[in-house]
Amino acid sequence: MRIDSTSPRDQAAVEALFAAINAGDKAAFLATLHPDIVYTFNHQGFTPARGKDAVAQVWDAMTTSFADLHEEITTLYARADHVVAHWTLSARLNGPWPLGTRVALPDAMQPVCVVPGVDIFTLRDGLILAKDTWADVGIWFEAWGHLATGT
DSSP states (O other): OEEEESOHHHHHHHHHHHHHHHHTOHHHHHHTEEEEEEEEEOSTTOOOEESHHHHHHHHHHHHHHEEEEEEEEEEEEEETTEEEEEEEEEEEEOSOEEETTEEEOOSSOOOEEEEEEEEEEEEETTEEEEEEEEEOTHHHHHHHTTSOEEO
């Protein structure tokens, strides 16, 4: 991982979030979040999650839909109250997952899919206030677009 940081506290908060994701530790994940967190996944069909309870629901959906979920930071830039993290996500789809305005409905565990992406974080008092995510969802369509879909 390449790191360029002048804000150790904010860097540590983001690294703790990724560690919690990879450990499947929901409590540790939520502990990195500011009470007023806004999580935005920038793709058609997703509505921003506002507040810890809403983000906890996103956690539940992700960990239910994806087996072996792992995110690896490849590059991290941290400055006062802002962090940018480039990453790769690897997982197998084993539950319904939105593909734009439709939903992939797997009938069995799907092969591992590796997706690159970037998160832009805003932090306040060492906690994550905003997480804006962009991912190459075209890879999802290519890997899982053959699945039966519903609305």
